[in-house]
Amino acid sequence: MGRTAEELTADIRRALKRTVAAFEALTSAGSPALANDAAWLLERRTEELTLLARSLPIWAPDPDRGHSVQPPDLSPFPVQIRQTAEGWLHLTLPALLPKKNSGRGNLVYAGVAAAMRKWCSGRKPLRFTDCVLVFCHVYDRMRPMRRMRDHDNIECKSVTDVLALYAMPDDGPAICSRYECSVAGDGDRADVYLVPSASFSAWLEQEKALSKGHEKNGFP
Numbered sequence: 099m100g101r102t103a104e105e106l107t108a109d110i111r112r113a114l115k116r117t118v119a120a121f122e123a124l125t126s127a128g129s130p131a132l133a134n135d136a137a138w139l140l141e142r143r144t145e146e147l148t149l150l151a152r153s154l155p156i157w158a159p160d161p162d163r164g165h166s167v168q169p170p171d172l173s174p175f176p177v178q179i180r181q182t183a184e185g186w187l188h189l190t191l192p193a194l195l196p197k198k199n200s201g202r203g204n205l206v207y208a209g210v211a212a213a214m215r216k217w218c219s220g221r222k223p224l225r226f227t228d229c230v231l232v233f234c235h236v237y238d239r240m241r242p243m244r245r246m247r248d249h250d251n252i253e254c255k256s257v258t259d260v261l262a263l264y265a266m267p268d269d270g271p272a273i274c275s276r277y278e279c280s281v282a283g284d285g286d287r288a289d290v291y292l293v294p295s296a297s298f299s300a301w302l303e304q305e306k307a308l309s310k311g312h313e314k315n316g317f318p
Contacts, residue, residue, distance in 0.1 A: 105215060110150045113263065117143040139270055146259050177213035186301065187224060187265060187292040189213075189257070194235060194286045196253045207256035214264045224265040230275045230298045231258060232291040234305070236283035249278045257290055265292055279305065 120140040127133035178190040189210070196202040218224070233254050237246055254276075262269040275295065293301045 106150065109211065109215070109263070110147070113143070113147045113150055116263075116268075117147050119143075135270075135272075139268060142262070142268065142270070146263065177210055179213055179217040181224075184297060184300065185294070186297065187226070187261075189290040191257075191288040191290070193288070194237070194247075194252075195233070195257070195288045197247065197251055198253050200253065203253045203256040206253065207260060210257050210260045211263070214260055218264055224292075226266050226292050226294065227273060228295045229266065229273070230277055230291075230293050230295055230301075231261065231269070232289075232293060232301065233257075233276070233278045234289040234291070235278070235280040236285070236287045236289060237280065238286050239282035239284070246280045249280070252278075254278075257288075261290075261292060281305075 117140070120136060120143040124133060124136035124140050127136050176192055180188050182188055191206075191210070195206065233249075233252075235246070235249075235252065258269050258276075262274075266273055268274075277298070291301060
């Protein structure tokens, strides 16, 4: 099932604190450059808070029924999460990420947020402070005629917002760089990694080794 009202409230409270902190950084900025950085951070924080707030009507009482509406069932959207032996965070989504402006970003956000909340429960909090966020779009090699999407047309922001909430101070360029690739694989999915910047070359070597192994069965 999806998140409970209590879990959503906790997420909103966390995002609200981060938004207030960004606003305070803006109002106390000592130079135009710092003010500009703080303004961009505040924009990201308010967008994050807005996404969470849009979920509130799901649990708000329905005046026509006199009770709360049942939250959406996210069980068809299983997200696998693990921490690798190298300490990298690895998420596997069971489908390709949707196109931008498809209207499905909120569903991806809700599914990934529910999975991250459950995975983080009882674990030591993760904090990647100098990292690379990797999106690996895996296309089913049995469908060779399928055209790979342009990276700038893929909805990645919903996943980025969740990881910024649970695993990074924020997703600004001082904290996080981004890398995207598209490869052939055993089925459609999206692999997402958070890798310390110092380890990114090691991740890239692993990915190249896997890609070489798939070359003869990959896309032409």
